Amino acid sequence: MQEFSLLSGDDYVELYKVLKVQGLVNAGGDAKHVIAEGMVTVNGEVDTRKRKKCVVGDVIEFNGVAVKxxxxx
Incomplete structure (x- = not known):
């Protein structure tokens, strides 16, 4: 499982940014597309909100890769 560390002072990160920064997609537009298509789960449930606020402990999964x-x- 990969890990995504929040920046100092941040309480959350938007879902599409996790996919982009972790290199699971080529660009933010690609991230928004796969999220809208229902291909991404947060804590085991499909979430189609591109700007969903992901917090410490959340697990995002896409294309067989999990990021905590x-x-x-």
Whole structure:
């Protein structure tokens, strides 16, 4: 499982940014498309909100890859 560390001072990260920064898609537009198509899950449930606020402990899955949101270091 991959990890995504929040930036210092941030309480959340938007869903599409996780896919983009982790390299699971080529660009933000691609991320928004796969989310809208229902291809991404958050904590095991499909979520089609591109700007969903993901917080520490959330697990995002796409294309067989899981990413867990962790606190800033």
């Amino acid at each position: 949101i962790i606190p800033a270091e």
